[in-house]
Amino acid sequence: MAQQQIELKRGLNGVYFDTTESSDVMPEGRLIYRGYDIHDLASKSTFEEVVYLMMHGALPTRWQLADFDAALKAARKLPPEVIDIIVKVKGAHPMDVLRTAISALSAFDGETETMGKDANIRKGIRLTAQTASIVAAHHRIRQGKPMLEPDPSLSHAGNFLYMLLGEKPDKDTAELMDRDFIVHLDHSSNASSFAARVTASTLADLHGCVVSGIATLKGPLHGGAAEGVMKMALEIGDVSNVESYLAKKHANRERIMGFGHRVYKAEDPRARHLRDGSALLAQKKGQPKWFQILSKVEEQMRPYAQRGICVNVDFWAGSVYYLLGIPEDLFIPIFAVARVPGYVVQVIEQQGRNVLIRPLVQYVGPHDQQYVPIDQRG
Amino acid sequence: MAQQQIELKRGLNGVYFDTTESSDVMPEGRLIYRGYDIHDLASKSTFEEVVYLMMHGALPTRWQLADFDAALKAARKLPPEVIDIIVKVKGAHPMDVLRTAISALSAFDGETETMGKDANIRKGIRLTAQTASIVAAHHRIRQGKPMLEPDPSLSHAGNFLYMLLGEKPDKDTAELMDRDFIVHLDHSSNASSFAARVTASTLADLHGCVVSGIATLKGPLHGGAAEGVMKMALEIGDVSNVESYLAKKHANRERIMGFGHRVYKAEDPRARHLRDGSALLAQKKGQPKWFQILSKVEEQMRPYAQRGICVNVDFWAGSVYYLLGIPEDLFIPIFAVARVPGYVVQVIEQQGRNVLIRPLVQYVGPHDQQYVPIDQRG
Numbered sequence: 041m042a043q044q045q046i047e048l049k050r051g052l053n054g055v056y057f058d059t060t061e062s063s064d065v066m067p068e069g070r071l072i073y074r075g076y077d078i079h080d081l082a083s084k085s086t087f088e089e090v091v092y093l094m095m096h097g098a099l100p101t102r103w104q105l106a107d108f109d110a111a112l113k114a115a116r117k118l119p120p121e122v123i124d125i126i127v128k129v130k131g132a133h134p135m136d137v138l139r140t141a142i143s144a145l146s147a148f149d150g151e152t153e154t155m156g157k158d159a160n161i162r163k164g165i166r167l168t169a170q171t172a173s174i175v176a177a178h179h180r181i182r183q184g185k186p187m188l189e190p191d192p193s194l195s196h197a198g199n200f201l202y203m204l205l206g207e208k209p210d211k212d213t214a215e216l217m218d219r220d221f222i223v224h225l226d227h228s229s230n231a232s233s234f235a236a237r238v239t240a241s242t243l244a245d246l247h248g249c250v251v252s253g254i255a256t257l258k259g260p261l262h263g264g265a266a267e268g269v270m271k272m273a274l275e276i277g278d279v280s281n282v283e284s285y286l287a288k289k290h291a292n293r294e295r296i297m298g299f300g301h302r303v304y305k306a307e308d309p310r311a312r313h314l315r316d317g318s319a320l321l322a323q324k325k326g327q328p329k330w331f332q333i334l335s336k337v338e339e340q341m342r343p344y345a346q347r348g349i350c351v352n353v354d355f356w357a358g359s360v361y362y363l364l365g366i367p368e369d370l371f372i373p374i375f376a377v378a379r380v381p382g383y384v385v386q387v388i389e390q391q392g393r394n395v396l397i398r399p400l401v402q403y404v405g406p407h408d409q410q411y412v413p414i415d416q417r418g
Numbered sequence: 419m420a421q422q423q424i425e426l427k428r429g430l431n432g433v434y435f436d437t438t439e440s441s442d443v444m445p446e447g448r449l450i451y452r453g454y455d456i457h458d459l460a461s462k463s464t465f466e467e468v469v470y471l472m473m474h475g476a477l478p479t480r481w482q483l484a485d486f487d488a489a490l491k492a493a494r495k496l497p498p499e500v501i502d503i504i505v506k507v508k509g510a511h512p513m514d515v516l517r518t519a520i521s522a523l524s525a526f527d528g529e530t531e532t533m534g535k536d537a538n539i540r541k542g543i544r545l546t547a548q549t550a551s552i553v554a555a556h557h558r559i560r561q562g563k564p565m566l567e568p569d570p571s572l573s574h575a576g577n578f579l580y581m582l583l584g585e586k587p588d589k590d591t592a593e594l595m596d597r598d599f600i601v602h603l604d605h606s607s608n609a610s611s612f613a614a615r616v617t618a619s620t621l622a623d624l625h626g627c628v629v630s631g632i633a634t635l636k637g638p639l640h641g642g643a644a645e646g647v648m649k650m651a652l653e654i655g656d657v658s659n660v661e662s663y664l665a666k667k668h669a670n671r672e673r674i675m676g677f678g679h680r681v682y683k684a685e686d687p688r689a690r691h692l693r694d695g696s697a698l699l700a701q702k703k704g705q706p707k708w709f710q711i712l713s714k715v716e717e718q719m720r721p722y723a724q725r726g727i728c729v730n731v732d733f734w735a736g737s738v739y740y741l742l743g744i745p746e747d748l749f750i751p752i753f754a755v756a757r758v759p760g761y762v763v764q765v766i767e768q769q770g771r772n773v774l775i776r777p778l779v780q781y782v783g784p785h786d787q788q789y790v791p792i793d794q795r796g
Contacts, residue, residue, distance in 0.1 A: 075787030242637020259620020403442035409453030
């Protein structure tokens with residue numbers, strides 16, 4: 041049979057698979073959540089408010105927020121069976137542990153098989169809280185440290201830092217983590233949210249969709265850049281080495297981590313919030329070095345900004361986590377803590393007016409191999 | 419900002435996202451695995467040979483097959499920690515248990531983080547064996563029955579039936595299960611294989627990709643039709659009720675389960691192999707009723723075949739499993755046992771010449787919501 045003439049869209053680059061009302065990533069350097077500019081939300085709102093906004097479509101009143109926050113807090117404690125499971129797999133990569141534990145939670149959520157927006161919001165609230173608790177619990181367990189009870193006086197971000205690091209964060213630090221979560225919450229059709237939507241489009245349950253998202257986020261082409269930037273900063277070691285480091289990278293035509301974005305052709309609007317946070321922590325921790333190194337890298341790279349290669353969100357995120365004392369292999373899990381409610385929002389949207397996501401793949405192999413019995417194969 | 423004119427491809431229907439050499443689903447009713455017709459493979463080959471073919475691109479010699487088979491058999495026993503995890507989540511849907519257990523296996527596979535085709539084949543062989551063992555182990559555990567040791571004298575399919583049902587299958591029955599696995603192994607860009615490829619395209623590890631596939635297969639729009647057909651047969655109850663049942667369905671414009679396919683516009687070439695199997699089992703088990711009912715449904719629906727609405731693979735699969743004494747909630751897990759090596763093959767293909775799979779989604783919400791402080795919201 042003659043090969044048909046087919047238009048290949050490798051990687052589906054530039055193909056629109058649906059419409060969305062959750063977030064808009066605009067090439068000129070704007071990020072919109074349900075109509076609101078990310079700068080307003082990052083500087084004036086809280087993660088809890090923004091999760092509510094994304095799930096319900098409007099910012100909450102004080103009473104709506106109180107109920108929502110109570111539901112989040114009520115879900116912070118993990119079922120003991122899931123803690124046992126985390127103990128069993130504690131030696132795995134934290135993203136594998138998170139994926140396994142979220143998958144296991146389906147056995148203990150009374151609404152796993154209940155479909156529809158309302159049930160998905162309830163499950164999504166629980167999963168948002170539980171994701172933070174899993175990352176924190178696993179880190180304590182693998183260090184041989186006791187797990188900590190959630191503290192209901194702390195915000196989602198503050199409680200996460202407390203359960204992870206064993207120390208109640210000060211107000212600035214909790215707010216920085218809160219801002220980090222806000223800017224990482226949703227980002228249009230990124231690869232992991234798209235994976236969650238593909239899963240959702242078969243009308244699979246929410247836990248499975250979130251598991252797909254987590255599995256996909258782990259890949260170094262998606263969630264891994266913050267780790268790479270911090271490795272670069274450690275490799276540079278001192279601000280006086282920045283120029284020679286970059287010169288060598290340029291000479292070898294190697295990529296500098298934390299620059300450029302598939303959509304943004306100007307500033308990544310999330311970056312400045314973490315830049316401010318990195319500066320704050322540098323001062324607070326008395327470790328100005330990393331901020332100085334990264335600032336110098338940014339400055340040296342400025343000529344590329346005119347060609348649309350700007351600092352992206354990962355550039356500053358790594359130094360923030362590093363200064364908080366968080367090990368590198370938790371950088372992606374922290375991304376996941378912020379992004380899980382984003383998956384929930386996109387799954388609800390997908391199933392709200394669902395169509396199965398099933399593109400085609402072009403077969404380019406032979407069609408007429410003759411079957412040869414095994415003893416005649418050579 | 420004015421909305422750009424954008425061509426929406428909802429569900430990516432008709433869009434080609436890449437090329438493949440693994441399988442071709444041809445509208446005229448042919449299914450090709452690496453150049454071989456499915457009818458040759460289903461009638462002349464074994465599941466082990468076909469998995470080898472799919473992974474390596476050529477049918478094995480006897481010696482290659484012996485090594486491959488030894489590797490499969492060596493991986494049948496699950497790590498005790500994974501069995502403990504299955505016990506913890508035993509009350510969940512079998513697909514959730516399978517998803518959790520495969521995710522957990524990443525903690526115990528020495529090559530989880532090793533990338534590349536060779537490592538993926540080794541891990542893929544292990545995952546193929548382990549998937550069958552998980553489904554069987556969970557079913558035994560939830561029934562309170564002792565788990566069974568794998569029997570190295572049995573084929574992959576035969577051993578699966580033995581570990582699941584506690585009885586060594588006769589030759590015909592083992593061969594029928596083997597044929598069922600062969601025809602379900604791969605199927606071009608189905609939703610779950612596509613999900614596995616989306617995950618693979620971030621360069622995530624194989625376990626995560628397979629987990630995405632499993633999560634997606636669970637959805638009733640993908641893996642669930644065999645269950646629906648058997649429910650229909652049970653509802654009909656007797657061959658004399660077929661005509662009135664169908665008349666009522668037609669009058670209410672309801673869909674008849676197990677008919678039609680998004681690509682095949684003629685016979686689904688997989689169906690006949692399970693039709694033969696269903697007939698065989700009906701006779702062997704002395705329960706001709708279900709085969710008679712389904713044959714009558716097929717006969718009554720023949721006029722629709724001219725319009726391209728033919729019996730699909732799910733139509734006969736359900737009755738086969740039912741007659742084997744397998745409960746309905748295991749129909750999709752059995753599909754998974756066959757399809758996991760298909761995911762492995764497509765992941766290897768994706769990562770062999772990778773490009774990130776990241777389509778766009780069109781934002782249709784507002785851009786200029788004014789942020790109002792919480793106490794002024796009403």
